[in-house]
Amino acid sequence: MNPIAFAVPVFFVLILLELWVAHSRGVSVYRLKDSLTSINVGIMSEFSKAIGGLISLVMYTLITDRFGAFTWDVSNPMTWVSALLLYDFCYYWVHRTGHEINILWASHVVHHSSEEFNLSTALRQSSTGFLFRWIFYIPLALLGYPIKVFVVVGLIDFVYQYWVHTQLIGKLGWLEYVVVTPSNHRVHHGQNDYCIDKNYGGVFSIWDRMFGTYADERDDEAPVYGIRKPIESWNPLWANLHHFVQIWQQVTSAENWRHRLMYIFAKPSWTPAKEDATEVFNAQHFSRFDTPASTGLLRFAFVGTFVGATLLMVYFYLQSRLPQPLRIAYCVVMVLAIASIGWRMTQARSYGLMHAKRGSEHA
Numbered sequence: 001m002n003p004i005a006f007a008v009p010v011f012f013v014l015i016l017l018e019l020w021v022a023h024s025r026g027v028s029v030y031r032l033k034d035s036l037t038s039i040n041v042g043i044m045s046e047f048s049k050a051i052g053g054l055i056s057l058v059m060y061t062l063i064t065d066r067f068g069a070f071t072w073d074v075s076n077p078m079t080w081v082s083a084l085l086l087y088d089f090c091y092y093w094v095h096r097t098g099h100e101i102n103i104l105w106a107s108h109v110v111h112h113s114s115e116e117f118n119l120s121t122a123l124r125q126s127s128t129g130f131l132f133r134w135i136f137y138i139p140l141a142l143l144g145y146p147i148k149v150f151v152v153v154g155l156i157d158f159v160y161q162y163w164v165h166t167q168l169i170g171k172l173g174w175l176e177y178v179v180v181t182p183s184n185h186r187v188h189h190g191q192n193d194y195c196i197d198k199n200y201g202g203v204f205s206i207w208d209r210m211f212g213t214y215a216d217e218r219d220d221e222a223p224v225y226g227i228r229k230p231i232e233s234w235n236p237l238w239a240n241l242h243h244f245v246q247i248w249q250q251v252t253s254a255e256n257w258r259h260r261l262m263y264i265f266a267k268p269s270w271t272p273a274k275e276d277a278t279e280v281f282n283a284q285h286f287s288r289f290d291t292p293a294s295t296g297l298l299r300f301a302f303v304g305t306f307v308g309a310t311l312l313m314v315y316f317y318l319q320s321r322l323p324q325p326l327r328i329a330y331c332v333v334m335v336l337a338i339a340s341i342g343w344r345m346t347q348a349r350s351y352g353l354m355h356a357k358r359g360s361e362h363a
Protein backbone atom coordinates (compact mmCIF):
# COMPACT_ATOMS: atom_id res chain seq x y z
CA MET A 1 0.00 0.00 0.00
CA ASN A 2 1.09 3.60 -0.63
CA PRO A 3 3.07 4.63 2.50
CA ILE A 4 1.29 8.01 2.49
CA ALA A 5 -1.80 6.04 3.57
CA PHE A 6 -0.09 5.44 6.93
CA ALA A 7 0.94 9.07 7.25
CA VAL A 8 -2.54 10.55 6.56
CA PRO A 9 -4.10 9.60 9.94
CA VAL A 10 -0.98 10.97 11.71
CA PHE A 11 -1.30 14.24 9.76
CA PHE A 12 -4.91 14.65 10.89
CA VAL A 13 -4.15 13.80 14.54
CA LEU A 14 -1.35 16.41 14.52
CA ILE A 15 -3.75 19.01 13.06
CA LEU A 16 -6.16 18.30 15.94
CA LEU A 17 -3.25 18.58 18.39
CA GLU A 18 -2.19 21.92 16.88
CA LEU A 19 -5.79 23.18 17.11
CA TRP A 20 -5.92 22.14 20.77
CA VAL A 21 -2.57 23.76 21.66
CA ALA A 22 -3.57 26.96 19.82
CA HIS A 23 -6.90 27.01 21.65
CA SER A 24 -5.23 26.46 25.03
CA ARG A 25 -2.84 29.37 24.31
CA GLY A 26 -5.72 31.57 23.18
CA VAL A 27 -4.36 32.06 19.67
CA SER A 28 -6.09 31.44 16.35
CA VAL A 29 -4.11 29.94 13.50
CA TYR A 30 -6.83 28.16 11.48
CA ARG A 31 -9.71 29.29 9.28
CA LEU A 32 -12.11 26.53 8.28
CA LYS A 33 -12.46 27.40 4.57
CA ASP A 34 -8.71 27.82 4.18
CA SER A 35 -7.93 24.52 5.92
CA LEU A 36 -10.58 22.60 3.97
CA THR A 37 -9.05 24.04 0.79
CA SER A 38 -5.55 22.99 1.89
CA ILE A 39 -6.75 19.46 2.63
CA ASN A 40 -8.60 19.27 -0.70
CA VAL A 41 -5.51 20.50 -2.55
CA GLY A 42 -3.59 17.71 -0.80
CA ILE A 43 -6.16 15.06 -1.74
CA MET A 44 -6.14 16.27 -5.35
CA SER A 45 -2.36 16.16 -5.40
CA GLU A 46 -2.31 12.54 -4.22
CA PHE A 47 -4.81 11.52 -6.92
CA SER A 48 -2.81 13.29 -9.63
CA LYS A 49 0.42 11.76 -8.33
CA ALA A 50 -1.19 8.30 -8.36
CA ILE A 51 -1.28 8.57 -12.15
CA GLY A 52 1.33 11.18 -13.12
CA GLY A 53 3.90 10.14 -10.50
CA LEU A 54 4.55 7.01 -12.55
CA ILE A 55 6.55 9.20 -14.97
CA SER A 56 9.12 9.81 -12.25
CA LEU A 57 9.46 6.12 -11.35
CA VAL A 58 9.65 4.96 -14.98
CA MET A 59 12.23 7.58 -15.95
CA TYR A 60 14.31 6.93 -12.83
CA THR A 61 14.37 3.18 -13.48
CA LEU A 62 15.23 3.64 -17.16
CA ILE A 63 18.17 5.93 -16.36
CA THR A 64 19.50 3.78 -13.51
CA ASP A 65 19.33 0.60 -15.61
CA ARG A 66 21.04 2.21 -18.59
CA PHE A 67 23.53 4.62 -17.02
CA GLY A 68 23.76 3.87 -13.25
CA ALA A 69 27.45 4.34 -12.42
CA PHE A 70 27.76 2.48 -9.11
CA THR A 71 26.28 -0.44 -7.19
CA TRP A 72 25.11 0.58 -3.71
CA ASP A 73 24.87 -1.68 -0.67
CA VAL A 74 21.43 -0.98 0.81
CA SER A 75 22.50 -2.54 4.13
CA ASN A 76 25.16 0.18 4.55
CA PRO A 77 23.76 3.22 6.45
CA MET A 78 26.07 5.50 4.45
CA THR A 79 24.12 4.60 1.30
CA TRP A 80 20.99 6.04 2.90
CA VAL A 81 22.69 9.06 4.48
CA SER A 82 24.44 10.03 1.25
CA ALA A 83 21.25 9.48 -0.76
CA LEU A 84 19.24 11.68 1.62
CA LEU A 85 21.85 14.44 1.44
CA LEU A 86 21.99 14.32 -2.35
CA TYR A 87 18.19 14.10 -2.61
CA ASP A 88 17.80 17.15 -0.38
CA PHE A 89 20.42 19.02 -2.40
CA CYS A 90 18.43 18.25 -5.56
CA TYR A 91 15.24 19.25 -3.73
CA TYR A 92 16.82 22.63 -2.95
CA TRP A 93 17.18 23.25 -6.71
CA VAL A 94 13.70 21.87 -7.49
CA HIS A 95 12.37 24.31 -4.93
CA ARG A 96 14.55 27.26 -5.86
CA THR A 97 13.77 27.03 -9.57
CA GLY A 98 10.13 26.52 -8.55
CA HIS A 99 10.25 30.08 -7.23
CA GLU A 100 12.59 31.71 -9.71
CA ILE A 101 11.40 30.36 -13.09
CA ASN A 102 7.87 31.38 -14.00
CA ILE A 103 6.66 28.13 -15.61
CA LEU A 104 7.89 26.15 -12.59
CA TRP A 105 6.34 28.70 -10.20
CA ALA A 106 3.02 27.98 -11.97
CA SER A 107 3.27 24.50 -10.49
CA HIS A 108 4.67 25.37 -7.05
CA VAL A 109 2.54 28.47 -6.39
CA VAL A 110 -0.26 26.30 -5.08
CA HIS A 111 1.79 25.51 -1.95
CA HIS A 112 2.04 29.22 -1.20
CA SER A 113 -1.53 30.15 -2.05
CA SER A 114 -2.78 29.91 1.56
CA GLU A 115 -2.84 33.13 3.57
CA GLU A 116 -2.62 31.09 6.77
CA PHE A 117 0.27 29.04 8.11
CA ASN A 118 -0.49 25.85 10.00
CA LEU A 119 -0.10 22.09 9.60
CA SER A 120 -2.90 21.95 7.03
CA THR A 121 -0.84 24.32 4.83
CA ALA A 122 1.74 21.52 4.50
CA LEU A 123 -0.89 19.48 2.66
CA ARG A 124 -1.20 22.11 -0.09
CA GLN A 125 0.94 20.26 -2.59
CA SER A 126 1.05 20.74 -6.33
CA SER A 127 -0.90 18.44 -8.67
CA THR A 128 1.41 19.24 -11.59
CA GLY A 129 4.83 18.84 -9.95
CA PHE A 130 5.24 15.37 -11.44
CA LEU A 131 5.70 16.97 -14.87
CA PHE A 132 9.04 18.60 -14.02
CA ARG A 133 10.43 17.42 -10.70
CA TRP A 134 11.88 14.07 -11.81
CA ILE A 135 14.37 15.89 -14.06
CA PHE A 136 16.12 17.37 -11.01
CA TYR A 137 16.70 13.94 -9.44
CA ILE A 138 18.52 12.50 -12.47
CA PRO A 139 21.90 12.80 -10.60
CA LEU A 140 20.74 10.13 -8.12
CA ALA A 141 19.74 7.86 -11.00
CA LEU A 142 23.06 8.45 -12.78
CA LEU A 143 24.93 7.52 -9.61
CA GLY A 144 22.93 4.30 -9.56
CA TYR A 145 21.07 4.63 -6.25
CA PRO A 146 18.41 1.88 -6.36
CA ILE A 147 14.83 3.01 -6.94
CA LYS A 148 13.91 1.73 -3.46
CA VAL A 149 16.46 4.12 -1.89
CA PHE A 150 15.23 7.00 -4.07
CA VAL A 151 11.58 6.41 -3.07
CA VAL A 152 12.33 6.05 0.67
CA VAL A 153 14.56 9.14 0.97
CA GLY A 154 11.96 11.04 -1.07
CA LEU A 155 9.30 10.04 1.45
CA ILE A 156 11.54 11.03 4.38
CA ASP A 157 12.14 14.44 2.76
CA PHE A 158 8.41 14.90 2.12
CA VAL A 159 7.14 13.77 5.53
CA TYR A 160 9.83 15.76 7.40
CA GLN A 161 8.48 18.97 5.91
CA TYR A 162 5.08 18.47 7.52
CA TRP A 163 5.94 19.54 11.06
CA VAL A 164 7.70 22.77 10.04
CA HIS A 165 4.35 24.31 8.99
CA THR A 166 3.35 25.70 12.37
CA GLN A 167 3.36 29.04 14.16
CA LEU A 168 3.33 27.39 17.57
CA ILE A 169 7.03 26.48 17.74
CA GLY A 170 9.58 29.28 18.15
CA LYS A 171 13.24 29.43 17.13
CA LEU A 172 15.21 26.26 17.88
CA GLY A 173 18.73 27.55 18.59
CA TRP A 174 21.56 25.80 16.80
CA LEU A 175 19.14 23.61 14.83
CA GLU A 176 18.31 26.69 12.73
CA TYR A 177 21.84 26.41 11.29
CA VAL A 178 21.46 22.83 10.16
CA VAL A 179 17.89 21.88 9.38
CA VAL A 180 14.63 23.39 8.17
CA THR A 181 12.60 24.48 11.19
CA PRO A 182 9.18 26.08 11.71
CA SER A 183 10.89 29.47 12.17
CA ASN A 184 12.95 29.46 8.98
CA HIS A 185 10.09 27.89 6.99
CA ARG A 186 7.71 30.63 8.16
CA VAL A 187 10.09 33.03 6.44
CA HIS A 188 9.80 30.96 3.26
CA HIS A 189 5.99 31.38 3.28
CA GLY A 190 6.10 35.12 3.96
CA GLN A 191 5.44 37.77 1.33
CA ASN A 192 7.34 40.51 3.20
CA ASP A 193 10.34 41.87 1.32
CA TYR A 194 12.86 40.05 3.53
CA CYS A 195 11.07 36.71 2.96
CA ILE A 196 10.96 36.67 -0.85
CA ASP A 197 13.07 33.90 -2.43
CA LYS A 198 14.50 32.71 0.87
CA ASN A 199 14.87 29.37 2.69
CA TYR A 200 14.34 26.75 -0.02
CA GLY A 201 15.67 23.75 1.93
CA GLY A 202 13.64 20.57 2.45
CA VAL A 203 15.30 18.85 5.42
CA PHE A 204 18.60 20.78 5.64
CA SER A 205 19.03 24.55 5.74
CA ILE A 206 22.75 24.28 4.93
CA TRP A 207 22.09 24.66 1.18
CA ASP A 208 20.49 28.06 1.76
CA ARG A 209 23.51 29.15 3.77
CA MET A 210 25.87 27.84 1.07
CA PHE A 211 24.05 29.57 -1.80
CA GLY A 212 23.11 32.82 -0.05
CA THR A 213 19.35 32.31 0.16
CA TYR A 214 19.03 32.01 3.94
CA ALA A 215 17.10 34.52 6.06
CA ASP A 216 16.28 34.43 9.75
CA GLU A 217 12.78 35.18 10.97
CA ARG A 218 12.66 38.74 12.31
CA ASP A 219 11.26 39.45 15.74
CA ASP A 220 10.27 42.97 14.65
CA GLU A 221 8.46 41.91 11.46
CA ALA A 222 6.41 38.73 11.52
CA PRO A 223 5.90 37.07 8.13
CA VAL A 224 2.62 37.83 6.37
CA TYR A 225 1.66 34.56 4.68
CA GLY A 226 0.51 34.15 1.10
CA ILE A 227 1.43 35.38 -2.37
CA ARG A 228 1.50 38.89 -3.76
CA LYS A 229 -0.97 38.03 -6.54
CA PRO A 230 -3.63 36.27 -4.42
CA ILE A 231 -5.73 33.64 -6.20
CA GLU A 232 -8.92 34.66 -4.36
CA SER A 233 -10.42 31.21 -4.72
CA TRP A 234 -11.01 28.12 -2.58
CA ASN A 235 -10.98 25.90 -5.67
CA PRO A 236 -8.05 23.42 -5.65
CA LEU A 237 -8.24 22.97 -9.42
CA TRP A 238 -7.96 26.73 -9.99
CA ALA A 239 -5.14 26.92 -7.42
CA ASN A 240 -3.24 24.42 -9.57
CA LEU A 241 -4.05 25.95 -12.94
CA HIS A 242 -4.41 29.70 -12.49
CA HIS A 243 -0.78 30.63 -13.06
CA PHE A 244 -0.51 28.39 -16.14
CA VAL A 245 -3.57 30.23 -17.50
CA GLN A 246 -1.92 33.57 -16.77
CA ILE A 247 1.29 32.54 -18.54
CA TRP A 248 -0.73 31.35 -21.54
CA GLN A 249 -2.51 34.71 -21.74
CA GLN A 250 0.79 36.60 -21.40
CA VAL A 251 2.54 34.49 -24.04
CA THR A 252 -0.29 34.70 -26.57
CA SER A 253 -0.52 38.47 -26.20
CA ALA A 254 3.25 39.14 -26.09
CA GLU A 255 4.75 41.43 -28.73
CA ASN A 256 7.80 39.37 -29.65
CA TRP A 257 9.56 36.06 -29.07
CA ARG A 258 11.92 37.44 -26.45
CA HIS A 259 8.98 38.52 -24.33
CA ARG A 260 7.27 35.15 -24.85
CA LEU A 261 10.36 33.31 -23.62
CA MET A 262 10.80 35.71 -20.71
CA TYR A 263 7.18 35.14 -19.62
CA ILE A 264 7.92 31.42 -19.47
CA PHE A 265 11.47 31.30 -18.10
CA ALA A 266 12.17 34.59 -16.31
CA LYS A 267 11.28 35.32 -12.69
CA PRO A 268 7.54 35.42 -11.94
CA SER A 269 7.77 39.17 -11.28
CA TRP A 270 9.22 39.93 -14.73
CA THR A 271 7.31 42.30 -17.02
CA PRO A 272 8.42 43.94 -20.30
CA ALA A 273 7.88 47.38 -18.80
CA LYS A 274 10.07 46.72 -15.81
CA GLU A 275 12.65 44.05 -16.46
CA ASP A 276 13.60 43.75 -12.83
CA ALA A 277 10.22 44.36 -11.25
CA THR A 278 10.51 44.40 -7.49
CA GLU A 279 7.50 45.66 -5.61
CA VAL A 280 7.74 46.84 -2.04
CA PHE A 281 5.43 44.96 0.30
CA ASN A 282 3.19 46.95 2.60
CA ALA A 283 1.62 44.88 5.38
CA GLN A 284 -0.86 47.69 6.08
CA HIS A 285 -2.50 47.13 2.69
CA PHE A 286 -2.85 43.38 3.12
CA SER A 287 -6.06 41.64 4.17
CA ARG A 288 -6.97 37.99 3.90
CA PHE A 289 -9.33 36.62 1.26
CA ASP A 290 -12.71 35.49 2.50
CA THR A 291 -16.14 34.68 1.11
CA PRO A 292 -19.56 34.39 2.75
CA ALA A 293 -20.61 30.90 3.70
CA SER A 294 -23.78 29.64 5.30
CA THR A 295 -23.61 26.95 7.96
CA GLY A 296 -25.11 24.56 5.40
CA LEU A 297 -22.35 25.31 2.90
CA LEU A 298 -19.60 24.86 5.49
CA ARG A 299 -21.19 21.57 6.57
CA PHE A 300 -21.31 20.43 2.93
CA ALA A 301 -17.64 21.39 2.44
CA PHE A 302 -16.56 19.70 5.68
CA VAL A 303 -18.43 16.44 4.95
CA GLY A 304 -17.30 16.51 1.31
CA THR A 305 -13.66 16.89 2.37
CA PHE A 306 -14.00 14.07 4.89
CA VAL A 307 -15.54 11.79 2.25
CA GLY A 308 -12.78 12.81 -0.20
CA ALA A 309 -10.07 11.90 2.32
CA THR A 310 -11.81 8.58 3.04
CA LEU A 311 -12.07 7.75 -0.67
CA LEU A 312 -8.35 8.55 -1.02
CA MET A 313 -7.59 5.96 1.67
CA VAL A 314 -9.91 3.49 -0.13
CA TYR A 315 -7.99 4.20 -3.34
CA PHE A 316 -4.65 3.50 -1.64
CA TYR A 317 -6.08 0.20 -0.40
CA LEU A 318 -7.55 -0.86 -3.77
CA GLN A 319 -4.85 0.63 -6.01
CA SER A 320 -2.88 -2.55 -6.69
CA ARG A 321 -6.04 -4.54 -7.47
CA LEU A 322 -7.63 -2.14 -9.93
CA PRO A 323 -6.92 -2.32 -13.68
CA GLN A 324 -5.23 0.82 -15.03
CA PRO A 325 -8.30 2.27 -16.84
CA LEU A 326 -10.36 1.99 -13.65
CA ARG A 327 -7.56 3.65 -11.63
CA ILE A 328 -7.50 6.57 -14.04
CA ALA A 329 -11.31 6.85 -13.98
CA TYR A 330 -11.33 6.79 -10.15
CA CYS A 331 -8.70 9.54 -9.98
CA VAL A 332 -10.34 11.76 -12.61
CA VAL A 333 -13.76 11.53 -10.93
CA MET A 334 -12.21 12.33 -7.55
CA VAL A 335 -10.29 15.35 -8.91
CA LEU A 336 -13.54 16.75 -10.35
CA ALA A 337 -15.50 15.98 -7.16
CA ILE A 338 -12.88 17.67 -4.97
CA ALA A 339 -12.79 20.67 -7.32
CA SER A 340 -16.57 21.02 -7.05
CA ILE A 341 -16.35 21.55 -3.27
CA GLY A 342 -13.91 24.44 -3.65
CA TRP A 343 -15.85 25.82 -6.62
CA ARG A 344 -19.06 25.86 -4.58
CA MET A 345 -17.35 27.59 -1.64
CA THR A 346 -15.89 30.24 -3.94
CA GLN A 347 -19.12 30.69 -5.89
CA ALA A 348 -21.00 31.43 -2.67
CA ARG A 349 -20.22 35.09 -3.28
CA SER A 350 -22.10 34.91 -6.58
CA TYR A 351 -25.24 33.63 -4.93
CA GLY A 352 -25.97 36.92 -3.30
CA LEU A 353 -25.42 35.76 0.26
CA MET A 354 -23.00 38.59 0.93
CA HIS A 355 -20.20 40.30 -0.91
CA ALA A 356 -16.91 38.45 -0.95
CA LYS A 357 -14.45 40.32 1.12
CA ARG A 358 -10.86 40.43 2.14
CA GLY A 359 -10.81 40.39 5.94
CA SER A 360 -8.86 39.02 8.83
CA GLU A 361 -11.64 37.07 10.51
CA HIS A 362 -10.51 33.70 11.87
CA ALA A 363 -12.71 30.67 12.44
Ligand SMILES: [Zn+2]
Binds near residue numbers: 108111112188
Ligand atom coordinates in the same frame (compact mmCIF):
# COMPACT_ATOMS: atom_id res chain seq x y z
ZN1 LIG B 1 8.19 27.29 -1.85
Ligand SMILES: [Zn+2]
Binds near residue numbers: 165189
Ligand atom coordinates in the same frame (compact mmCIF):
# COMPACT_ATOMS: atom_id res chain seq x y z
ZN1 LIG C 1 5.90 25.02 3.00
